[in-house]
Amino acid sequence: MSGRPSFLAELRRRNVIRAGLLYIGAVWALAQGVAQLGPPLGAPEWITRWFVIAAGIGFPFWLAFAWFYEWTPQGLKRESEVAAEVSITHSTARKMDFWIIGVLGLAVVLLLTDRLIPHRSDGAAISDKSIAVLPLTNDSGDKDQQYFSDGLSDDLINALMQFGNLKVIGRNSAFQFRDSKEGSAAIGLKLGVAYLLTGSVRKLGDTVRINAQLVKAADGSGVWSQSYDRPYIDLFKLQDEITEAVAGALKAKLLQNGDVAMQSERPPNGNLAAYNAYQQGRFYTARNNEPDLRTAIAHFHDAVRLDPGYAAAYAWLGNAQATLAGNYLAGADTASTYAQAQSAIDTALRLNPMLPQAHMTQARLMMNRNFDWRGAQVEQRRALELAPNDPRILVAYAWGSAILGQVRAAIDLTEQALKLDPLQSGARQNLALLLAVNGRLDEAKAAVDKAVELQPSSDTHRVIQAYIATFRGDFPAALAIAQSLSQGMWRDVALALVLQIGPDRAAADAALQNLIDKHIDSSAYQIAEIYALRRDPDNAFKWLDRAWDARDGGIVFLLNDALLLRYRHDPRYAAFALKVGLPTTTDAKGLP
Numbered sequence: 171m172s173g174r175p176s177f178l179a180e181l182r183r184r185n186v187i188r189a190g191l192l193y194i195g196a197v198w199a200l201a202q203g204v205a206q207l208g209p210p211l212g213a214p215e216w217i218t219r220w221f222v223i224a225a226g227i228g229f230p231f232w233l234a235f236a237w238f239y240e241w242t243p244q245g246l247k248r249e250s251e252v253a254a255e256v257s258i259t260h261s262t263a264r265k266m267d268f269w270i271i272g273v274l275g276l277a278v279v280l281l282l283t284d285r286l287i288p289h290r291s292d293g294a295a296i297s298d299k300s301i302a303v304l305p306l307t308n309d310s311g312d313k314d315q316q317y318f319s320d321g322l323s324d325d326l327i328n329a330l331m332q333f334g335n336l337k338v339i340g341r342n343s344a345f346q347f348r349d350s351k352e353g354s355a356a357i358g359l360k361l362g363v364a365y366l367l368t369g370s371v372r373k374l375g376d377t378v379r380i381n382a383q384l385v386k387a388a389d390g391s392g393v394w395s396q397s398y399d400r401p402y403i404d405l406f407k408l409q410d411e412i413t414e415a416v417a418g419a420l421k422a423k424l425l426q427n428g429d430v431a432m433q434s435e436r437p438p439n440g441n442l443a444a445y446n447a448y449q450q451g452r453f454y455t456a457r458n459n460e461p462d463l464r465t466a467i468a469h470f471h472d473a474v475r476l477d478p479g480y481a482a483a484y485a486w487l488g489n490a491q492a493t494l495a496g497n498y499l500a501g502a503d504t505a506s507t508y509a510q511a512q513s514a515i516d517t518a519l520r521l522n523p524m525l526p527q528a529h530m531t532q533a534r535l536m537m538n539r540n541f542d543w544r545g546a547q548v549e550q551r552r553a554l555e556l557a558p559n560d561p562r563i564l565v566a567y568a569w570g571s572a573i574l575g576q577v578r579a580a581i582d583l584t585e586q587a588l589k590l591d592p593l594q595s596g597a598r599q600n601l602a603l604l605l606a607v608n609g610r611l612d613e614a615k616a617a618v619d620k621a622v623e624l625q626p627s628s629d630t631h632r633v634i635q636a637y638i639a640t641f642r643g644d645f646p647a648a649l650a651i652a653q654s655l656s657q658g659m660w661r662d663v664a665l666a667l668v669l670q671i672g673p674d675r676a677a678a679d680a681a682l683q684n685l686i687d688k689h690i691d692s693s694a695y696q697i698a699e700i701y702a703l704r705r706d707p708d709n710a711f712k713w714l715d716r717a718w719d720a721r722d723g724g725i726v727f728l729l730n731d732a733l734l735l736r737y738r739h740d741p742r743y744a745a746f747a748l749k750v751g752l753p754t755t756t757d758a759k760g761l762p
Contacts (some may be wrong), residue, residue, distance in 0.1 A: 191270050194229075304347050306370055310373055340562065384415075395636070444483065453466075494536050511535060565591075568583035588601070635656075695722045695727070730758050
């Protein structure tokens with residue numbers, strides 16, 4: 171029998187097995203390091219996957235290298251050139267054992283770090299100065315008291331926003347977790363905060379009981395908690411105590427900017443009945459449908475009747491009336507309700523010129539009622555100066571910038587707002603449109619898909635989803651979305667748009683004619699868009715003129731419209747922009 175060693179023994183002698191283990195351990199550790207450090211440094215997500223694939227390709231070459239070469243005191247040599255008596259493979263083996271232990275230990279440390287230290291899926295670090303106020307539970311046993319617990323939650327959010335070094339999640343996102351069964355760690359990661367304020371409220375007659383707890387989101391451990399039983403007449407004092415206790419626990423500091431006014435939604439005369447009516451108005455406004463808006467308006471009227479100096483109530487009265495006029499009324503009713511909204515806002519600003527909500531609604535009226543785009547942005551900027559941490563104002567200012575053709579700035583502002591209100595579906599929809607008009611269609615799809623996920627019942631979000639699928643040339647997906655919409659104008663708009671990129675020209679023509687026949691008075695702007703998609707600029711500009719004659723609200727999209735921007739170099743485009751009071755330039759790209 172031959173005295174030659176077995177193949178396995180030869181692998182061991184040449185340290186090939188150790189070299190393989192060292193390679194695998196090093197790749198594992200490096201892959202974890204790339205995965206953890208890549209997102210904060212802006213590296214794309216696919217870099218880890220391709221690193222592992224490249225390492226797998228290199229593995230057999232590494233083994234071949236270990237088989238054919240050996241380290242010697244004189245450097246690297248071919249194994250066949252090293253005499254047995256001078257080989258140091260045993261010494262090399264011991265060194266490699268230490269290296270293997272070292273890289274495997276590093277890999278384990280990285281793995282534990284990844285599992286145990288909180289981090290967000292988007293790669294952003296979570297600041298210690300960040301909090302979400304989850305909706306306080308209504309423990310009164312009376313569902314009609316829900317407005318009261320929601321109002322206190324809103325007030326705590328607004329009060330904490332006054333602290334400049336504290337990130338406070340907006341109402342839209344925080345209220346997504348009403349009665350949530352998710353753990354604090356999951357909620358904290360979704361909202362991007364280190365702390366959660368939770369609790370319950372019970373109002374019984376003239377007494378209020380509030381239980382409040384401040385917890386670390388990562389593990390649910392308590393930081394501060396307190397129970398209060400107070401007379402209802404001490405409600406404002408109680409709110410201040412809770413705010414000061416939470417801010418003290420987080421070492422938060424009040425805003426120091428001289429332009430910033432400390433915001434309060436309390437009636438100046440301390441009238442609790444007026445405040446109660448105001449809270450009910452805010453509660454019904456948030457439901458955002460016509461009957462509830464009318465109920466909200468009635469409650470706001472009660473609030474200002476009980477306290478004629480209640481600026482915040484006038485501001486929200488104007489806001490509710492503007493929403494009612496813009497979304498649900500037509501003709502003379504629209505004009506009359508807009509006039510009532512303007513009167514309420516004029517009163518609010520006379521009573522308190524430092525009220526952000528009043529400036530916000532003033533901007534909205536200037537935009538939708540007067541088509542004064544530049545004046546609206548001045549009002550939005552003033553609101554942002556007064557309340558720089560309010561995500562609603564950031565979103566509105568971003569959209570005002572987009573209307574004036576400042577699309578890149580609008581994207582940055584919207585992304586900034588989403589850090590404060592990450593589950594705000596309307597902001598996701600806006601971001602999708604802004605990304606699309608700059609050619610970032612995959613990102614736009616992700617943004618609008620998230621908006622639909624957050625609010626699946628919204629036809630508006632799904633219409634934009636159909637638009638973006640059309641921009642991407644994905645006819646089957648676009649058609650499926652359009653066909654899923656509720657019957658009405660927006661379904662007809664979506665179908666007319668989507669069918670233009672389909673194979674059936676007769677169906678495309680018929681859908682467009684159906685839109686014209688049924689909705690000529692309300693969809694002139696959308697008809698112009700469809701003609702732009704058909705590459706028919708003459709009809710596109712004809713319908714734009716009709717849209718302006720009807721004062722169609724779609725005009726706000728002119729400088730950020732992916733379809734109409736195809737004709738930005740047509741002299742008629744600049745002429746139309748001048749006619750409607752918009753700039754003639756935009757930094758948006760549009761579709762090719």
